[in-house]
Amino acid sequence: MAAIEIQGLEKTYSVGFWRKKPKLALRPLNLKVEDGEIFGFLGPNGAGKTTTLKMLMGLVYPTGGTAHILGMELDDPRMKAQIGFLPEQPYFYDYLTGRELLEYYGRLSGVDSKTVSRKASEMLERVGLKDSANVQLRKFSKGMLQRVGIAQAILHGPRVVFFDEPMSGLDPMGRREVRDLMVELKREGKTVFFSTHILSDAEALCDRVAIVHKGELQGVGAVAELTSSVSSRVELIWRGTVVPAALQGLGAECHVTGDTARALIPESSQDAALDALRRERLHLVSVMPVRTSLEDYFVQKLRPAQTMAGSRA
Amino acid sequence: MRASRLVSLVAGALLALTLTISVLLLRCIDTVRSGAPLEEVLYVSSPKVLKRMSLGYDGLLADIYWTRAVQYFGGKHHSGVKRYDLLAPLLEITTQLDPHLLVAYEYGANFLAPAPPLGAGMPERAIALQEFGIRNNPDDWHLYYNEGFVYYTELNDYAKAADAFARGARRPHAHPFLAVMAGRMAEHAGDLQMARMMWSTTYDTTRDKSVKANAAAHLRALQVDEDVTVLEQINNRYHQMTGRFAGSFGELASAGLLRGTPLDPLGHDYKLMPDGRVEVRHPDDLPFIQKGTPPDYTPPPVPKILPTD
Amino acid sequence: MSSRVFNIAFNTFREAVRDRVLYNLVAFALLMTGAAILVGQISIDIERLVVVNLGLTAVSLFGMVIAIFIGIGLVSKEIEKRTLYTVLSRPVRRWEFIVGKFFGLAGTLIVNSVCMAVGVFAALFYVSRHFQSADGWVLVGLYFIILQFLIVTSLTLLFSSFSSPLLSAVFAFSLFVIGSFSEDLRGFASMTRGISKWLATAAAYLVPNFSALNVISSVAHQNPVSGQLIVYNTAYALFYATMALSGAVLIFERRNLK
Numbered sequence: 001m002a003a004i005e006i007q008g009l010e011k012t013y014s015v016g017f018w019r020k021k022p023k024l025a026l027r028p029l030n031l032k033v034e035d036g037e038i039f040g041f042l043g044p045n046g047a048g049k050t051t052t053l054k055m056l057m058g059l060v061y062p063t064g065g066t067a068h069i070l071g072m073e074l075d076d077p078r079m080k081a082q083i084g085f086l087p088e089q090p091y092f093y094d095y096l097t098g099r100e101l102l103e104y105y106g107r108l109s110g111v112d113s114k115t116v117s118r119k120a121s122e123m124l125e126r127v128g129l130k131d132s133a134n135v136q137l138r139k140f141s142k143g144m145l146q147r148v149g150i151a152q153a154i155l156h157g158p159r160v161v162f163f164d165e166p167m168s169g170l171d172p173m174g175r176r177e178v179r180d181l182m183v184e185l186k187r188e189g190k191t192v193f194f195s196t197h198i199l200s201d202a203e204a205l206c207d208r209v210a211i212v213h214k215g216e217l218q219g220v221g222a223v224a225e226l227t228s229s230v231s232s233r234v235e236l237i238w239r240g241t242v243v244p245a246a247l248q249g250l251g252a253e254c255h256v257t258g259d260t261a262r263a264l265i266p267e268s269s270q271d272a273a274l275d276a277l278r279r280e281r282l283h284l285v286s287v288m289p290v291r292t293s294l295e296d297y298f299v300q301k302l303r304p305a306q307t308m309a310g311s312r313a
Numbered sequence: 314m315r316a317s318r319l320v321s322l323v324a325g326a327l328l329a330l331t332l333t334i335s336v337l338l339l340r341c342i343d344t345v346r347s348g349a350p351l352e353e354v355l356y357v358s359s360p361k362v363l364k365r366m367s368l369g370y371d372g373l374l375a376d377i378y379w380t381r382a383v384q385y386f387g388g389k390h391h392s393g394v395k396r397y398d399l400l401a402p403l404l405e406i407t408t409q410l411d412p413h414l415l416v417a418y419e420y421g422a423n424f425l426a427p428a429p430p431l432g433a434g435m436p437e438r439a440i441a442l443q444e445f446g447i448r449n450n451p452d453d454w455h456l457y458y459n460e461g462f463v464y465y466t467e468l469n470d471y472a473k474a475a476d477a478f479a480r481g482a483r484r485p486h487a488h489p490f491l492a493v494m495a496g497r498m499a500e501h502a503g504d505l506q507m508a509r510m511m512w513s514t515t516y517d518t519t520r521d522k523s524v525k526a527n528a529a530a531h532l533r534a535l536q537v538d539e540d541v542t543v544l545e546q547i548n549n550r551y552h553q554m555t556g557r558f559a560g561s562f563g564e565l566a567s568a569g570l571l572r573g574t575p576l577d578p579l580g581h582d583y584k585l586m587p588d589g590r591v592e593v594r595h596p597d598d599l600p601f602i603q604k605g606t607p608p609d610y611t612p613p614p615v616p617k618i619l620p621t622d
Numbered sequence: 623m624s625s626r627v628f629n630i631a632f633n634t635f636r637e638a639v640r641d642r643v644l645y646n647l648v649a650f651a652l653l654m655t656g657a658a659i660l661v662g663q664i665s666i667d668i669e670r671l672v673v674v675n676l677g678l679t680a681v682s683l684f685g686m687v688i689a690i691f692i693g694i695g696l697v698s699k700e701i702e703k704r705t706l707y708t709v710l711s712r713p714v715r716r717w718e719f720i721v722g723k724f725f726g727l728a729g730t731l732i733v734n735s736v737c738m739a740v741g742v743f744a745a746l747f748y749v750s751r752h753f754q755s756a757d758g759w760v761l762v763g764l765y766f767i768i769l770q771f772l773i774v775t776s777l778t779l780l781f782s783s784f785s786s787p788l789l790s791a792v793f794a795f796s797l798f799v800i801g802s803f804s805e806d807l808r809g810f811a812s813m814t815r816g817i818s819k820w821l822a823t824a825a826a827y828l829v830p831n832f833s834a835l836n837v838i839s840s841v842a843h844q845n846p847v848s849g850q851l852i853v854y855n856t857a858y859a860l861f862y863a864t865m866a867l868s869g870a871v872l873i874f875e876r877r878n879l880k
Binding site: 054057058059060061077078080081083084085086087090091092093095096104105107108109110149152153162 | 625626629630633636637640641703704705706707708709710711712713714715876878879880
């Protein structure tokens, strides 16, 4: 049984007070996430990722289609007891301490009063907040809030976990910890569904990804499958500071550092580029194929969309 | 979302059900509490304090108290009660809050002064009310008229009535009758004409429906008193002429004493009684009449004042 | 189900307490102390009257302010701060959330009022040195004020479920003022004709009947309150609050949370 099954889920908002104009947030989406995989939900901002997640969580009602999690309806409380959710840039009741928050959420998720205290302690330890257990959340840093957010999402032992931009606002150490945690969760047999616009994380973690853009699904599959469909690039390195004009025309990205120049060109233009260098009698140092990244996939697929935030990561 | 639909259904049904029950309970509460909000008026020991506590919204509060006064009097009137204890405090508070609410003074003069069941039977307080009004609205002739009216109709103090009318006659736009009544009060105090002039003034100048209806009823009564007096005089002359009293108006007409059949202000003909008296056909419809009723007649506890149309 | 409602209610209460709401009791205590001392020194014979009038009016006004200030944010603040997301993604039904919030605020107000009642009776004892049996009616007056709070809480919750805090405050306050004159409104309505009669009557019956729940000056004069009125008022408050809550549930159930 698929952990998450989305069939034709769509959302159209009507904007405006008097004459309602329809605004399409998500076109009918079909997606299946298998049990026990880490699934990445990628796309630029405004692509419809958060809308999809909100619909799955029952915060927003779809205008069409259905979805099932663990085979159950989206409003089934039995299903909700088995999922966890970490929203984007979460904000929690700042007058509660970390421990109080986890115990409150635990009880709401059906953890009985006898065990909830113990589980809260375990979680706090697991996310590294043991020392701040009795500090009010209003004194927490961004990173600490993110950790307590993860804690509340997994406290009750859910089978499927949903993270919306889990790395946002974290420093590199924090991001590493979250990545490690997600791998742990997979080892525990949980399904992880997370949305992000940081491609390197998705590449490192995900078994499969889905890419949405402007409310529409652009592609879905294992990372390797997707990147292999994109034409690869080649990196040329030569000595000197001259960059032939012809090379520029081939769509190359050129950098000059010291007395060495580098250029990235599409594989198809490789011969033309080598010819250009030879004509200028430039000394070639190396010719190397560059592994295509998800970013390449994005740039190719989503052009003329905004450039991806690979640099923003 | 099936569960959502169920919840919406239940909530909707609950909404409708509780709404209905709330409205029903409201009516029950109103019955239990009838008169209670008004009795609180007795607890306002100082209207001046109330005015200060109303934080500048005294105009609105005055309107609220005025409406309560009207409803109180109207409601009690219809249910046949004989005491109107709360009318005076209600009117006093109303005028304290808004001293320029002229209709309240008029109401006081017409319904605070007369004895029960027509009014609250507090003519002195009615006078005090007018004097308060005059202090705050010195140029309004209505208030002087009201004062004179109460002195004349309830206290029978013709000198003070004349004085009030005289003062009022000097105000701008005063009704011409004021000067006339002031001048004639000394000699003709008990005259029918005087009374008629007074009630006509009230009838012509008031804008309040109940005051107008009351004045109309008094004018009709005066008419009846005059008619009955004249008709009985004619019947006496007929008796002198023929040795017996007339049995019908036709006889009086043939004797040349009368032209046509006289009708009372409601359009019915009078009755000629064997002992020479003249009576009205429907005395219950003509409150305030002093003549023309059968000897054993008791007026209904609540005078039936017909609405003016 | 009921444990979730209880948990939400308790958390709402905890939030109010940590928001330092209960500090209003300090202001109230100062007020009552000052008044009791002043009155004890000045006047003859009306000490009890002043203490009861002032005390109950203060309980009513303080409580109204708290009910409105906290009530308007009960739902809208959670949506704005997005704390609601992690709650509703749990097996918490939307109606349980609303009902829990209601009991939380109602509980806060009741605790607050009980503390204030102690203050009122303390002041009463101070100025008159003994209690009379007629003082029991003060408790009834207090009970009615608590019923008023239940109604106001349910109304602010209703407004909070769809409207901004500012508008909710305006609506709630307006309904409180109009409701305090609801008996007069019904009187006005009976004197009008035509369409305005229908509109005025509809409004007069929909507006909460706070005037019947305000027996402050009556109990200050040591008048009894009829048992029938107590029963009717209790039932009315419960049904009216349920009505407003049903409305809140209905609206909140359908709401898309941006």
